[in-house]
Every structure is written in structure tokens, then in C-alpha cells.
Amino acid sequence: MPLDDQKPFHASKVQTLTVLVQREIERRILTGELPAGDRLSESALAADMGVSRGPVREAMRGLQQAGLVEIVANKGVVVRKIGYDEAVDLYNLRGSLFAFMCETMAARRTDEQCGVLKGKLEDMEAAIRADDKEAYFRTNLDFHTTIVEFCGNNRARAVYEGIAKEMHLFRRRGLSRIENMEASMQEHEAIAAAIIAGRPEAARKAGLKHIRNGRDRFLASLDPDSFAADPERRPAAAE
Amino acid sequence: MPLDDQKPFHASKVQTLTVLVQREIERRILTGELPAGDRLSESALAADMGVSRGPVREAMRGLQQAGLVEIVANKGVVVRKIGYDEAVDLYNLRGSLFAFMCETMAARRTDEQCGVLKGKLEDMEAAIRADDKEAYFRTNLDFHTTIVEFCGNNRARAVYEGIAKEMHLFRRRGLSRIENMEASMQEHEAIAAAIIAGRPEAARKAGLKHIRNGRDRFLASLDPDSFAADPERRPAAAE
DNA sequence: AGGATGTAAACTGTCAACAGTTGTCAATCC
């Protein structure tokens, strides 16, 4: 037993290669390192990470179920590409989920949770006063995460986070810019107020409105060719 | 190759073994053939199905992401066991999703879809008049599926169906008996009426109420020891 | 007898090799 191993704790080998690989590929997809539509070669990825193809294949199976890649038999796996309609669907679904979480948290909230939520709100206000868009983006994310966690429904949280990851497939990098911090902030205040007041229905409506506004802001910001890469998904401009 | 069978056309080999295995294991779990809490041995399953361990392992990875099994490194995979609180969470989440779908369909419905929906409703009425619980159960399922499909949001449908599968993990077999067909039928009529009338908000409320009533009926029907198998999940009756 | 310890069996994690399929590209034929 080599006792020179300088690991702080032995917590190293409890991780299986498959999990590591899946996490790494997911990271590459979410950061855009592997852009949507890219074809992923098992051999190449395996060689790149210094593992065999087994763990890579298993990781792919997980990513497929998560909706991040598509697998075609005997052809390979590609990073999933999301069309216009699907993007709208995802926004709507996420809105419904977030509304549900706001509602649920409003019904179950504790005083401590309210305190934490108020804190996040103040962080955002501070970022606005400092006109620090980067900080606002971060605290904004934090605010959402807080609600998602405090709603207490773990399955809903898992689904929500999965959808959020999926949405990275069409939100281009650098969307961290917030167009209208004040408007966004007002929506956050409405959500927090309803939750803290313990009014589930009001919280639900506020949460839904917030995501819908985000959706509309995003769609409005699209140049028409954004989804041109897969035009066959586009036509259904109805509804 | 004992798995693939009497396919009339050669359309069999486009299916990969992993998919077949995953489907088969999922079937065994949903039918209760592999009960919740059971430990699954890769070697045993592989031998039983006449394939090697590779496809089985890949299938497991997919089932894990779907929430049907849990995988612990170096220990194995067990059919997921759902505690009382998680069951309630799943019902609530499903209610929120179904409500969203009713709302969405009400906003997008076509005349043709309304016709189909009316047809399903009549099928259920016929089953009630005939006092055929089996037929009612079937047409009831059909009614729900129709809404889920016609809402047009494919991602929402996938999530909903995943949740529904997961709920099989705690709904014991033979729950197909419907306690109160008339009450259930009234709720269905309210949903259909709101959708056909094109009133999204009313449809949402009707759909939500329906699942909530189903949840309460289910919870009320529990003998207190139903979830005793994993008592550590029970205590958190607070919050 | 009861608990600790060491050993063996069984199983999971990983890998490398084989088999089958898809897509490409050049040679051939009309």
C-alpha cells in the first residue's frame, strides 16, 4: 500500500469512470465546447479522456435519457439540436414547473427560508445599484436556485434542472447580459413578496409571469436566422 | 437470439440490444415482476435474456436517469423504492404537469381534436352505463393519453410519461379498480368541457383538481403500513 | 460464547478484441 498518496481524503475511487465521463461530456456540451449538432465519436472521446469505449457508451445512454444527445443505431450520437418550436415548448414547460415550485414554496415556507430569500433579493438589489451585470446574473441564478430547493419537491427539482440544462442547447453563450435588470427585478420582488406572504396562488402567477417574460424577451432577441440550421422544425409558426 | 421475435419484416435488427433490454427490464419493473427494492444482478439478467453484460449495463444507465432504478458504485443496482413523501411529491408534480397540458390543449385545440376528445368521453360513459370497470379503466387511460398528446408539447409529454412510469413503483398492482366512477367521470367532463370551450384557465384548474382528487383517493386508501418498508422516509411529516 | 480477523466467493468496473453495419470512393458498365 503506497502511503505517499497525498489525497486529503480517500474519497477518490468511489467515483466510477462512467459518472466522471458523463459529467465531463455534459460540461463540454453545456459550455458549448461541443456545439449542438456535432457528431460525437465514441472512440475519439474515449481516447481523448484516456478511457475505453465502455464507460463512454454508458455515459451516452445517460445523456440520451437526459435529452442532451440523440442516439441513432449504427450511426452514432449527436448533440441534440433544438428547433424554434421545441425551444418555445421548453420555455413553457419550464414556466409551468417554476410556477409550481413558487406555489409550493409559498405554501410550505419557513421563517428561515424567507430570511434566506430576502437575502438573495438584497444581493440582487446591491448588484443593480452597483450596475454590476455579472453579479446580477449570478445572484439572479442564485435566487432561482433557492426557490427550486426550498420548494421541497426533489423530483420536481430534478426535472426542472434537467430542462434548464436542455435549454442551454439553444441559448447561445454570452446570454448572461440582462437587458432590463429593473423589470426583471420587479418580477423577482413580486415572487418573493407572494412567497413570504404565504400566498401560493399569487406566487404561482408571479413565477409563471417571470418565465413567460423571459421567454418573450428571448424570442424577441432572436435574429430570424437563429434556427435556420434546421429549417424543417421551423414551419409550424402557427399557434 | 431469444429476445427478438416474430417480427414479420426484417425491421428487427435496426433495434439495438440495449434498447430491447431496457424495454424488457422496464416492463418487468412496471408489472411488478421486479418489485421495488429488489437488487438486480447484471450477470443474472444478462444470462436470463441471453445477452452479455454490456447492453444490460447500458440499459441500467438509462433506467437510472429515468428514475426507475438506483445505482451504487461497486454495489449494484436496485429497483427504486418510493417513500410516502416522495409519492406525494410525484402526485403533486404530475398534477401540475397535467394541468399545464390541459391548459395548453385548451389554447391550441382544433375541431378535429375536440371531436376525438368527445369520442373518448362517450367511450367512458358507455363503460359506466355497462358498469364495466375494466373498460372504464382502459378508456380512462385513453382519455388522459389523448390530452397529453394533443397538448402538442412533446417534451412535457415525455416528462409526464416518465413521472407516470415512476408512480408505478408505489401504486400496487390491481389498483385498476376505480372506487367512484361517477365522481371521476364528472371531473373528466369538466376537463373536456373547458378544453372544448377553449378556456385554458378553467381547463388548467379542472385538470389540477382531477389529479389532486386522485391523489387524495389514493392516500386515503393506504393502510398505514404501506410505506413501512422504508420508515426513514416517513417521519418528515412536518414541513 | 462473542467478537475480531483473515480468506474466498461473487459481483461490479474496465478493457481489448471481434463482428456487423454504414458511408465513401473508385472502377465499371450502359
Add this chain to the structure above:
DNA sequence: GGATTGACAACTGTTGACAGTTTACATCCT
């Protein structure tokens, strides 16, 4: 010249084997 065909290359699907870990059990000591 253009389309068809056939072989080759690259890749995926599947398998069997090997290595490391966990678990159960028998043994030994107190």
C-alpha cells in the same frame, strides 16, 4: 457522361476476459 456496383475504411454493437471491490463465512483469539 452519368449511374450502378463493389470493395475498402471507419465506426458502432457486442462479447468475453481480467482486475478490483464488496460481502459472506469460517477461523481464531480473548
